[in-house]
Amino acid sequence: MLQHDIPHDTGHERKTLILLAFGFALVGLDRWIIAPLFPHMMKDLGLDYQQFGILIGVLSLTWGVCAITMGRLADRIGHRKIVIAAMVLFSLLSSLSGFASGFASLLIIRAMMGVAEGAFLPAGVAAIAEVSHPSRRGFNQGLQFSMAALMGLGLAPIIATQLLRVLPSWHWVFAVSAVPGFVVALLITMMLRDRPRGEPDGKTALRASDNPRWSTLFRSRNVVLGMLATLCAMAGIFVISAMVPNYLVDYLHLDTEHMGFVVSALGVGGFIGEFALAGVSDFIGRRVTAVASFVFAAVSLYVFARIGADPWALFFALFVVSFFALGLLGLFTGPIATEAAPQGLVASAIGITSGAGEIFGGGVAPAMAGFIAQHYGIQFTLPFALVGLTCGAFVSLALRETAPRLLARREAAIAIQ
Template sequence: MHASPVRSWWSYENRLLLILFLTFGFVFFDRLALSFLFPFMQDELDLSQTQLGMISSALALTWAISGAIAGAWSDSRSKRKALLVVSVLGFSICSAMSGLVGGFVSLLVFRALMGLAEGPVLPIAQSLMIQSSTPSRRGLNMGLLQGSSAGLIGAMIGPPVVIALATNFGWRVAFYVTVIPGILIAMAIWRWVHEHPGQAPSAAQPKPAPINRWALLRERNVLLCMLISCFFLTWFIIIISFAPTFLVKFREFSAADMGFVMSCLGAAWVFWGFAVPAISDRIGRKSALVIFAPIAALCPIALIYGDSVIALGAVVFVTYTGLGCFTLFMATVPAETVPPQVLTGALGLIMGAGELVGGFLAPTIAGFAADHYGLPVAMWMSAGGALIAGLLALGLKETAPLVLQRRAAAEAKP
C-alpha cells in the first residue's frame, strides 16, 4: 500500500515530462552556448557582429528545414523515438565540435549541422507529451517542457557554467563538455520513452482518414501562429544572439555582470514559461498573447537603458515574458485546433516558419545593422518583433477549454 504513491509519482506521464524537460533544456544549453562564449572567442577568431548574426541564421535555417520535414515524416512513419535519439546525439556532437573551429567558415558549418540535428526535437517532444498528458495537465506539461526547461537549463544554469568554464579552461573546453549530457539523455530516451504509450492500437481498428497537410495553411489559427512565430522568434533570437556581446562591448559590463543579467533572463524564462500558459488557461490563449507580448517588447529596451546591474536584472525578469507565449502559439493553440494525426507536422510548420524568418533572416539583418549603426539597433528590432506578434494575436480564435465553456454557458442563459 505504501508503494502506490511512488508509482503514481513515477507514472509514465511524469517520467516522460522529466526526460523531455531535460532534452529540450539541453537543446538550448547547446544553442545558447555560442552567444555566451562569443565575447571570449571573437578576438581570437576575428569575428564581426555580422558574422555572429550569420552563424545564428545558419543554425536557424537548418533548424527550420529539418523541423518541418521531420515533423511531417514522423507523423506518417511513427518513428518519433528513434529520430529523437539520433537528433540528441547529433546536436551534442556538433556542439562539442564547435570547440575545434579555426575561423568563421568552420564555425558556420558546425553550427548549421547542429541546427539540422536540433530541428526535429521540439515538434517530436511536443507531440509525445501531448499524447501522454491528461487533459487537466496539458497546459502545465507543455509550459514546463517548452518554456521552463530551456530557461532553467539553457538560460539560467547555462551562462554561469559556460562562462566559468571559458574563464578557467578556455572557450574550447566549454564546447567540448556539452557532449556529455547529450549522450546520457539519448540513453534515457532509448530506455524509457515509448513510441505509443499504453496499449498499442489493434490492427483491426480503422485508420483515420488522410488529411491534406497543405489544408493546414487554410486554418486561420495555424496561419496566424506561423506569422506570430516569425516575429516572436525575431524578438527572441536577437536577444539571445546579441545581448551578451551588447552588455560586454556596448554597456561595458564585466563578464560576471553579463552572466548575472543573462541568468536573470533565465530565471524569468523558467517562471514565465509556465506562468503564462497557466494564466492562459483562465483568461484565454488569445488574451494572454495580447497582454504579454507588449510586455516582452520592453525587455530589449531595458537592456539599452537599465542603469545598475541589480536593477537591470530585476527589470528583465519582470519583462522577459515571451517564452511563456511561445508555448501558446507553438504548441497549445495548434494542439487545440488541428487533428492529432497531423499535429507534429503542424508544429514543425509553425516552428519552421519562425526559424526561417525570425531565426534565419533577422539575426543577419540585425548583425549588419549593428556593425553599421550600433548595437542598440538590434535591441530595437527585437522590441518591434514582439509588438507585431501581439498585434497579430488579436486575430486568433480562442481555444482555451475553460474560456470556451464559460462563453457557451453565458450564451445558453436566457
Template sequence: MTPPPTPSADRYENRLLVMLFLAFGFVFFDRQALAFLAPYIDDDIGLSNAQLGMLSGVLALTWALAGMFAGRLSDRLGRRKPILIAAVLLFSLFSSASALATGFLGLLAARALMGAAEGAVLPMAQSLMAEASRPARRGLNMGLLQGSSAGLLGGIVAPIVVVRLAESVGWRTTFFVTILPGVVVAALIAKYVRERPPRRAAPVEDATPAESAAPAEGGVTVRQVLGMRNVVICMLIACCYLTWFVTLITFTPTYLTEEKGFAPGTMSGVMTCLGVAWVLWGFATPAISDRIGRKPALIGFTALAVCCPLAVVYVGDPVLLGALMILTYTGLGCFTLFMATIPAETVPRAALATALGVIMGVGELAGGFLGPLVAGWASDQWGLRTAMFIAAGGAVIVMALAVGLRETAPAVVRRATAKAVA
C-alpha cells in the same frame, strides 16, 4: 469535469515530462554554449563579429529547415520516437564536433549540422507531450518542456558550467563534454518513451477542438494544415516573436556595455535576470493560459514583453533594470502557446508534427535568421537603440495578430459552450 484518475497514464505523463525537459534543455545548452565560448575560440582561431553572427545564423537556418522536414516525415511515417532519439544523439555528436574545428569553416559546418539535428527535437517532443498530457495540464507541461527547460539549462546553467569548464580544461574539451548529457537522455528516451501514451479515460467535453473533430489517421496534407486559421496566425506570430527574442538576446549585451557604459560584470548580472525570467515565465504563462485561455494570455503577456526592450533603452539603474527584465521578459512563456499548445489543440494528431515543424521553421527563418540581420543593418545606420525598437515592434505586431486567434483551451472552450447552451 476532470478525467478520472489513471495512475499509469499520470505516472507516464510525469516521467515523459522529465525526459523531454532534459532533452530540449540540453538542446539550448548546446545552442547557447558557442556564445559563452566565443572569447576563448577567438583567442585560438580568431573570429570576427560578422563570422560570429554567421555561426548563429546558419544554425537557425538549418534548424528551421530540419524542423519542417522532420515534422512532415514523422507524420508520414506515424513515428516520432526513433526520429527524436536520432536527433538527440546527432546534435550531441555535432556539438562535440565543434571541438575539432581548426578554423571558421570547420566551425560553420559543425554548427550547421548541429542545427539540422536540433531542429527535429521540438516538433517530436511537443507532439509526444501534447498527446500524453491531461487537458488541464497541457499548457503547463508544454511550457515546462519548451520554456523553463531552455531557460534553466540554456540561460542559467550553461553560462556557469561552460565558462568554468573552459577556464579549467579549455574550449575544445568543453565541447567534447557536451556529448555526454545527450547520450544519457537518448538512452532514457529509448527505454521509457512510448510511441503512444497509456490510454486515459477522458470525458468528451475535455477534448480539444482538434480531438473532437479529428479525421481518420493519415491523409492530412500540408495544404490542409496551412488552411487552418490558427496555424497561419501562429506562423506569422512566430516570425515576429522570434525577431523580438533573437534581436533582444543578440544586441542587449552590446547595448548595455557600449551605450550605457555598464561594466562586463554588471551586464552579466542583468543578463542573468533574463535567464531567471525565462524559467519563471516559461511555465507560469502557459499554466495561467490553462485557466484564462490561450488568446488572452498571449495578448496580455505580450503587452509586457513589449516593455522589455524599451526598459533596456530608457532605464539607467542596473538593479531596477534587472527587476524590470524579470517582470517583462514574458515572451519565452508565450512561445509555448503559439509554437506548440495552440497548434496541438487545433490540428488532428495525424498532422501535429507537421504543424509544429512548419510554425517553428518559418519562425526561425524569418525571425531567427533574417530578423537579426535586418536589426544589425539598421543599428549600423541609426544606432543600437534601433534594434531595441525593432524588438518592441515585433511584439506589438504579435498582439495585433493574436486578436484573430480562435480560443482552444479546453476549460475555456467548455465554459463558453455551456454558456451558449444555457
C-alpha cells in the same frame, strides 16, 4: 465519452514529461552556450558581430526547415526514433564546435546542429501533447519549453563563464557541455514509448486520421496566425539573446562576470514564463494571454534599453522581457499549435509553427541585427527587436480561442441559459 470518464496514464505522462523536459533543456544549452563564449571566440578566431548574427541565424534557418519536414515524418512513424537520433546528433555536433578553427567550420557545424534540434522539437512537443491530459496540456508543454530557457539562457551564461575559470579555453567548454546529452539520449532509449496508433486517450482532436493532408494545416486560422506571431516573438527574443551579451560588454562596458549575471535573467525569466504563461492560458484563454504578453514584453524591452550600467536593474528588466517573450514561444509552439492542428497533424502543426518562426524570426532577424550592429552600433539592435514584439501584439488580436477549460466553461454557461 466525457473527458473525465476516459482512463489516463498519469504515471506515463509524468515520466515522459521529465525525460523530454531534460532533453529540451540540453537543446537550449547546446544552442545558446555560444553567446556568452562569443566575446572570447571573437578574439581567437577573428570574428565580428555580423558573422555572429549569421552563426545564430543559420542554425535557426536549418532548424526551421527541418522542423517543418520532420514534424510530418513524426506524425507518420512516431516520435521516439526521431527524438533519440536528434539528441545524439546535436550533442555530438555541439562538442565539435570546440574544434572549430574559423567562421566557415563554425557555420557548417551550426547549420547541422539546426537540423538535429529542429527534428527534436516537433517530435518532442507532440509526444508531450499525446500523453498529457487536455486540462494540463498547456502547462506540460510550457514546462517542457521552459527547460530550454532555464538551461540555455539562464544557466548557460553562468556555466560558460565559470567553466572558463577552470578549463584551458572556450574549446573545452563546448566539449564538456555536450556530455549530458548522450546520457539523456540513453535514458530516453530505455524509457520512452510511442502510443500505439488508434489507442484512445480522450483527445479526439489529436488522434491520427488514416491519411491526413499536410496542406490542410493552412486552412486552420490559428496555425497561420501562430506562424506569424511566432516569427514576431522570435525576432524579438532571439535578437536580444544573441546581441545582449556583446551589448553589455562593448556598449555598457560591464565585465564578463557581470555580463553573465545579467544575461542569466533571460533564462530565469524565460523558464518561469514558459510554463507560467502556458499554464495561465489554460484558465484565462490563449488569445488574451498572447496579446498581453507581447505588450508587456515590448514595454519592458523599451525600459531595458534605457538603463545604464546597473547590473541589478538590467537583470530585472531583462527578466521581465524574457518572462513574456520566451513565454510566448512556449504558448504558440505548444498548446496553440497543438489545438489548431487538424486530425493526425499535431507534430506537423508544431513543426510548421516553429519552423516559420525559426526561419524568419530566428534566422533572418539575427543576421539583420548583426548587420545593424556592425555598421551602425550594437545599441540599435534593441529597437529592431522591439518592432518584432510590437507587431506580434497586433497579430495575436486575430486568434481564435481554443483553451479546453475556457471553452468548456463557455459551453456550460450557454447550457445554463
